[in-house]
Structures are given as structure tokens and as C-alpha cells.
Amino acid sequence: MSGAEPPEPQRLGMPWSFRSRLTVALVAAAVLPLAGFGILVLVTDIATSSGTTDTVGRLLLFAIAVAALFGILVAYVLAADVTAPLRAIAAAVNRVGAGDLSTPIHVSGEDELARLAESHNRLAADLERRNRELGRILAAIESASPRDGVEYLAGRAATDAKAAFGMIDAQVHLTDPESVPEEERVPGDPRPVRALLRAGGEELGVIAGHLPATRAWERADQDLLELFASEIAVAIRNAQLFTRVEAQNAQLLELDAAKDDFLRGVSHNLQTPLTSIRAYAEQLIDARPDRRLGIIAEQADRLSRMVRQLLTVTRLESGALKPRSEVVALAPRVRRAWEALATEGVAFELDDGSAGWLAVADADQLDQVLWALLDNAVKYGGGRIDVAVEVDRPASRLRLTVGDAGEGVSEADRGRLFQRFVRGERRRPDEGSGLGLYVSRELCRAMGGDLVLEPARPGRGAAFSIVLPGEPAEES
């Protein structure tokens, strides 16, 4: 299976077996000191009988030293011989650890070390083969994308499994695994293998195929195939989910578009008659001024503003409304909005401190905010409205504050005033939609600004401030 020329095996060992070498080493280690001691006694004996005791002592020490050195030397040489194969095997195991599976060790003979080396070689070869298979499997799994589609993924998984495991044939069945019968193994015939495609506790199908009869198939091989099967199952399941999510997305987009169309239709159907009512009333006023005709025109405007507010809410939430950035002079705009409301019996003061600065906003949307704030102040403001426009030069912002002389906002209402469909607790249930402040704040934020409720001021009513980006009115 390796394909390439096998690398030069490492030759180790000696003609003797490991056991005989160990025996020699042990005997040498035990016998040599004994022999040394024997020589020593012999020499001592000769010295005592013929020379001085001084010479005898020195000889004795010399003999001990020689015997010990010789013993160590022999033991070292023999030990080197005994441990060499062990060290070679350790080095080979280390190489396997480092990923080199292709260099087998050869230990000659029939001894224990030779058998150890041989089983190491077999293990390394197995590991190498499974590594290759695993590599192919990983490559196959990694390249699977949920966008590929279920059929394509299943077909490719079969091809990949066939190549990775060296199968004769392989199929992926995306059906109930029970419906794919398990084959009996017949010796001499190709060996059948299979694994369940299981993902998230769900059995998606089965992968089945045949191996050459000669191919060994162990527990580890089956584990690898099952690993492959489970990864492929996850990929297939992802693809199934992806398809489902895509279909749902498309459906949601369709519904969203339908909702937008519906709202446009509603708006159109309400605004069209209002347009006629308003324009006819205006035409009649031109011909013959009459307060009642004025009221018709104003109420038509009012109704049309409410329709617009409802439409604005939904489109703000769906992101379909994108306010434009154009320049607007705030003071004239608020005066115009006030005139459009055509309210009687309310004192209106405008203090323009803008020093010519212009706000950057969408004038049409700003009108909606101004109408809502002024309308509020008319309803709850105690008959007096003060509007002030100020510049915050360092921040390049304009601040428009609408203050009134009403009872102000109760402590309980302050926190929830900007929520949808919320009216103050002192307010009658039939007034307004409860959307005005919510829509206004959202609009201001969409224009890069904000709408805030000013802190309560003793003895004075409520005050709301619009903050918008501003620009100095200089020629440049």
C-alpha cells in the first residue's frame, strides 16, 4: 500500500540472542570482582611470606583498583550491547510520536526484542495507512459546504469513502438504515462494510460498500469509517437545514414585501380620499372664506398625518425608511408646522437662538416629529407653548425644545413615555394613537439625533428636546 520504495531498514543486534548476551553480562559483573578478590588474596599471601608489610599493603590497594576498573569496563561494554536494541526501539517509537511512520526497525534473530521491533513496525504501518485514510477523509469533510446540496454531498461522500478506504464499491443510502439489509461475510468474497449516518441523534441513512477479501478490517478501521460516516451525516444534515432555512428566508422576504405592499395600499386608499377632501375644501375657501371649510381641511390633514405615522412605525421597524440628510432651518420649520396645525387659543412663543445654524435632517420626517410634539403640547400644555432653538457649537448640534405650561410628566410616566402605545396616566384613553413620541424618537435617532424629555422643572410644564446634527451657515 505504501507505494514508494521501502526505506533502508535499521540493522541492529548481534549474532547472539538477547538472553545469552544478558547472561554473559551478569556473569561478568558477578565473576570479575570475585576473581579480583582471589588475585588480591594470592598476592597478599606472597607478600607476607617474602617482603615487607608496607609493600604488601600497596600491592593490595593496586590490585583492588585494577579489579574494580576492569569490572566496570566489562560491565559498561556489555551493557552497551544489551541496551542498544532497546535504545533503537525507543528512538523509533519517538519518531512515530513525531509523525515518521515510514522507517521500520529491523532486529535480527528471534528474541524478544526482535518480536517487539516487528510488532512496532506493524503498528507503524497500520497507523500510517489509517493516517492516510484519515487525511483523505478530513479533506473530504472539510471541503463539504452546506450550499452543495444533499444529493451532491451524498454522491461525493460515497466516492471519497471508496478512495479513502480502498473499497471496491461504496454507496450512500439516504433512507431508513433498516431498509438497507446487512450482508453476511463470505470468506474469499469481497468483505462487506457499513456505517450508520448519524447526526444529532437522528439516523439519516447508511454508507455501505465492499473491501477486497484480502484487506484486513479491524476495530480501528471500523471506527474510522464510523467517524467518517458521522461527519458526513453532519454535513448532509447541515445541507438539509440550510435548504430549509433558505426556503424560509425566501418566504419571509416574500411576506415582508407583501406586508410593505399592503401598507402602501392601505396608505394609498386612505390618503386618496383625504387628498380630494382637503383640496376641495381649500378650493372652496379660496372662493368663499368659511371657518367650517377650514376645519374640514385641518381635520383631513390631521387624519392623513395619523395614517402616515402608522406607516412610519412599521417602516422604521423593518428598516424600509431611510431618512435623507438635507439642510433645514429649524425656526421657520417649526413656525410653519405650528401654522399647519392651525390651533386657536394657545399662546405660541418662538425663541430662535440658532445664529443661522442649519440642522441636517429629513425635512418631511422632521415635520412629523414637530407635529407630534406641538400636538402633545396643545393637548396637555395648559394653553402655552414655548419653543427655543439653541446651538451647541462644540458638539455641532442644534437643540429644539418644546416647553409647555401644563402639569408636566408624572414620575411614573417618565420612564415609559417613549414606549409604543403608551399614554400618560392622566390622559384620556381616546386621545391619539400613543405612537407619537415613540415614532418621533425613532425618527430623530434615524436622523443621527435624539428626542429627550427634559428634567422636571418645578412650577413649569413638560419640555421635550429634539437634538440634531447642525452646521454653521458660513459661505465655504
Add this chain to the structure above:
Amino acid sequence: MLSGGWGSGFDAPPRILIVDDDPNLLVLLADQLREDGYETMTARDGDEALSRLRSGWPDLLIIDMMMPRMDGLTLAREIKGHADLPIIVLSAVDAGDSKADLLEEVAEDYVTKPYHYPELRARINRVLRRLGDKVPRQSLVLGPSLVLDLHRREATVDGRVVQLTPTESRLLYALAANMGQTVTTETLLARGWADTEDADPSYVWVTMRRLRQKVEVDPNRPAHLMTVRGVGYRLLSEASRPPADEGGSAA
């Protein structure tokens, strides 16, 4: 009121074709416009409008966005495919809506229902006045770092596409029609804010400053959008710039 608010360039009263499925509005708006001296035609739907066009072209069309069978967008596209007639869209949905945005690319202007007649009239006159200078349908290359696609309300600055507001593209359009020449602040004001009674020259100044931030590579050293102090503005293309600016290539 018959003072010819439509401006010079029209010998006869301008002819306006109104297309709306609401008969009330058709009668009403036609009355209002006729009173102000315009000649009017009406059509109840897109097909009727197209057949009216065969018997003579109007100077301007007012088209409702929501109509049965053929909607305003389809009709506007159909008409623009044949002739570059100016179109004002009348719609119950305010500008800024995704569908309205599509329409604004085709049409010259956009008015929300219920319309206020004086505002609508101001817009009609503005659209009629600028008939003289055609919006170029193709890209306007001002230099390597600035390309204008005014019909799409887009500018490409150093390879980056920026969106222009309707007002910004109207101003650039007025400047581009007089390439290299100074256009007065008053003219620009009339072009950009014909329907805004509160507008004063500061509207032009601030919008030009913001426009420069958008379309100039270095807004502090503008290469295209030039101020002529106390007078107005002018647009320079690489070709219209004096040779001295071209890095010593002049003799």
C-alpha cells in the same frame, strides 16, 4: 396667478398630463392647474396615458404611484424608454420608502399625497424650468478621482460609490450644465429649493460644504467643487482646469 410661473422658454402654456385612478383627483388637479394657466390632459390608467401620448407629447407628466394594472413605476419606465419627458410622481407613500426610491431614479420629482397645491405648483415649475439642461444619462468623468452618475444620484470618488441626495444631485446637475463657469448662489438656491419658502443662501453654502466632504478626495483643497466668494460656485473637470494647475505641463 397667470404670470407664467413656468418661466421663460415656453411660448404657449405648458401642457401637463395627469395620470391617476382617482377621478376626483383628476378633475380637481386639472381644475387647479387650468386656473393657473396650464393646459391639462388626464388619463385614468397607464394604458390610457400611453394612448394619449400618441396624440401629442405633454411638457410634463404627473403620475400616481399606485394604480391598478400598470403601476406608476412601470408607466414611468415605459415613457422614459421612448422619450425623456419630465415626470413628477404623486404618491401616498412618502419619499425614503424603498419603492419610492426606485421611482425617484426614473422620475424628476416626488410629491406626497395629500399634496399642498402651492408646493406641487412650485415643483412643477422647477421641473419645467430645468428642461433646458438635460440630465446626462451617461457617466460624467470629471477626473481620475471623480465620476458623476447624476441620473442614478451617485458619485464615484476615488473608486468608492457615494449616494447623493436629490438636492445634491440637482445642484451638481446645475453646475455640470455650466462646466467651468460660475453659477450664482441665487440660481443654485432656485434649483435646489424652489419649493422651500424658508430657504436662503445659507442652504446653498452648507449643502455645498457637505457635498465637498462627499465628492472631494481632500475637502480642504478641493479639485472640482470651487467656491467663487460672494458670487457662487463652479465645477471643474480635469479638462476645464487652467493648464497651470496641471503640474508644469504648460509651456
